[in-house]
Amino acid sequence: MLNARIKLRHLQAFLEVARQRSFARAADRLAITQPGMSKTIRELEEILEASLFERTARGVALTQAGLTLLRHAGPALRALEEGIGAVGGSGQGARWLNVGALSTVESRLLPEAVRRFQADGPPGVGINVVSGPSAFLLSRLRRGELDLVVGRMTEAREIRDLAFEHLYYERLLLVVRAGHPLAGVDPLPAEALVAHPWILPPPQTTLRQQVDSFCVRHALALPETLLETLSLPLGQGVTLGSDAIWVVPEEAVRAALDEERLVELGVSLERLGGSVGLCTNASLEPSLALDAFCEILREVAADTSGAVI
Structure with missing residues (x-):
């Protein structure tokens, strides 16, 4: 049975702090004061007799108890909102x-x-x-x-x-524009790659992990000129207009490869793919x-x- 002392405002505040990883940003999003937000979370922790957040250098992070509550509170509140919406809209819309x-x-x-x-x-x-x-x-x-x-x-x-x-499995490719100095060089020494700018996924992404593993295997340091982005239009636009090497999923460039506007380089970033x-x-x-x-x-x-x- 749900503890009668736990109110909807407690759960809303908890989810917003978990989402923002900051009491200040969460308070701003819910249009309440930061002391008010802190008090609400403290009340919830006292009711549950568990600490839900811990402070880190980057803000706040969920404790194990907080992660457990998050798994259940998020879906429950969403179901409640959908139910209220369905009743309020008479099932229409x-x-x-x-x-x-x-x-x-x-x-x-x-x-x-x-x-x-x-x-x-x-x-x-x-x-x-x-x-x-x-x-x-x-x-x-x-x-x-x-x-x-x-x-x-x-x-x-x-x-x-x-x-x-x-x-299905899909490979990450190293691609360049047609006419690039490295296009058609096969086999291509891995060390030749660092003479050109790279376009690659940002840090802390699963795709970047594969790039980092490739660099470790080949004892490469990333070039100084980098563009970090997940934007496919931006990546393609810069690649087509420069000598940059683009690290990109095969699906994203299949049409450009078929049209020979882009060329896959003669060195494999990964064997099977993700x-x-x-x-x-x-x-x-x-x-x-x-x-x-x-x-x-x-x-x-x-x-x-x-x-x-």
């Missing part, structure tokens, strides 16, 4: 499927899945797509703010108790819309040329 998308699936898999879902999926269901690094998206999935995360994320520590379903798949939160209430979209994603993955299922 669009329902939403909230999907987190990593850059590995933004070019082919996800666009085709959305197109098929809109054509053949449940009526009256809209799709809201949020992009970003895996840590950000998986934390939102754990809080119940997303229904699903799609992409390459098996290396992500944040998966933990979330459920991952493999769809596992691209679906990540869900088993503590969330399942829905027909989510089941339908996941099935469409499986079909599109199976239809993708060269996919290994």
Whole structure:
């Protein structure tokens, strides 16, 4: 039975501090004072007889007790909000499927899945797509703010108790513009790469982990001229107009490679590639819309040329 002393404001404050990793930012988002926010969290900790947050150099972090509460409080509050919305709207209006998308699936898999879902999926269901690094998206999935995360994320520590379903493997490539000094050099010595600027995923992403492993294997130091981004349009634009080397998922550049506007370099960043798949939160209430979209994603993955299922 829910402790009668725990109020909705306690849980809302807890989730916002967990989301912002800062009492000050959470207080600002909820339009209350910082002392008021601290008091609310302290009340909740006293009721639960457990410490929920600990202070770090970067703000606040969840304790083990806080992580346990987060797993349950996020989905519960979301279900409550949806129920209130359904009653208030008399069951009318669009329902939403909230999907987190990593850059590995933004070019082919996800666009085709959305197109098929809109054509053949449940009526009256809209799709809201949020992009970003895996840590950000998986934390939102754990809080119940997303229904699903799609992409390459098996290396992500944040998966933990979330459920991952493999769809296919995809390699990270090293690509350059056609006519680049290194284009067509095969085999290409790895040390030749550092003479040119690099475009690569930001630190603390699963894709960057593969880049770092490649550099360790080949005893390379990253060049001084770097562009760190997950933006596919930005990466492609800079690569096509410069001598930069772009570290990018194969799906994102398949069309440009086929058109010979971009060229894969003659050195392999990784052998097999990473596992691209679906990540869900088993503590969330399942829905027909989510089941339908996941099935469409499986079909599109199976239809993708060269996919290994």
